[in-house]
Amino acid sequence: MSSHRARTRSDYLFFLSYRTRWTDNDQYSHVNNSVYYHLFDSVVNTFLIQRCGLTSNSAQIGLVVSSHCQFFSPLSFPQVLDLGLRVVKLGSSSVTYEVAVFEEGKDAPAAVGGYTHVFVERGSRKSIPMNEPLREGLSILLSTNESLESKL
Numbered sequence: 001m002s003s004h005r006a007r008t009r010s011d012y013l014f015f016l017s018y019r020t021r022w023t024d025n026d027q028y029s030h031v032n033n034s035v036y037y038h039l040f041d042s043v044v045n046t047f048l049i050q051r052c053g054l055t056s057n058s059a060q061i062g063l064v065v066s067s068h069c070q071f072f073s074p075l076s077f078p079q080v081l082d083l084g085l086r087v088v089k090l091g092s093s094s095v096t097y098e099v100a101v102f103e104e105g106k107d108a109p110a111a112v113g114g115y116t117h118v119f120v121e122r123g124s125r126k127s128i129p130m131n132e133p134l135r136e137g138l139s140i141l142l143s144t145n146e147s148l149e150s151k152l
Contacts (some may be wrong), residue, residue: 002010003073004070004100004109005070005112006089007100007108007109007112008107008108008109009064009082009084009100009102009107010060011086012084012085012098013084013085013086013140014043014045014047014051014081014084014085014086014141015082015083015084015085015140016043016046016082016085017080017081017082017083017096017104018039018042018080018081018083018111019078019080019081020075020076020077020078020079020080020081021030021077021140022077022078023078024077025076025077027064027081029076030074030075030076031074031075031076031077032040033069033071036069036070036071036111036113037067037113038050038067038115039081039083039099039101040067040083040097040099040114040115041099042050042083043083043084043085043099044085044097044115046120047085047141048062048134048136048137049132051137051140052134052137052138053133053134053135053137054134058122058126059121059122060110060119060120060121060122060131061119061120061132062090062095062117062118062119062120063119063120063124064115064116065094065115065116065117065118065127066115066116067113067114067115067116068113068114068115068125068135069112069113069114070091070105070111070112070113071110071111071112072108072109072110072111072112073108073110074110075101075110075111077119079103079104080103080104081101081102081103081110082101082102082104083099083100083101083102084096084099084100084101084109085141085143086098086119086141087128087139088092088114088141089116089140090135090138090142092129093118093119093120093128093130094116094117094119095116095117095119095130095138096114096115097105097115097116097117097141098112098113098114099112099113099114102110104113104120111122113116114133118144119134
């Protein structure tokens with residue numbers, strides 16, 4: 001994880017813009033650590049919906065089984081953030097994401113974290129292999145294709 005500090009924008013293939021809100025700040029006038037996990041969830045699920053065909057009624061859903069975050073510099077309202085996403089491991093029923101949080105216009109991340117999804121059948125919650133559209137969409141984030149941008 002120590003190499004996370006050395007990450008740059010070019011390490012990520014999908015970006016989501018996020019405008020911080022007043023309520024993101026805590027009593028120390030910076031974005032509260034819990035907000036970063038909302039940001040991770042937003043960029044991952046935006047990608048899954050836009051690029052992998054995930055819907056609120058999908059038979060297959062992802063459950064978070066582990067998560068982490070390293071903080072390098074504080075952020076605060078009213079900054080605009082860019083959330084960079086990539087896949088660091090793609091298994092048959094699981095995927096590990098890495099998310100970098102950049103201040104708009106900066107090349108070094110303020111934080112890097114992520115989580116692992118295990119895909120399960122919605123009703124039984126039993127692990128199942130990813131369906132083809134999901135796997136194909138996620139595999140894009142393992143490639144060196146040009147950045148894909150989105151707005152939130």
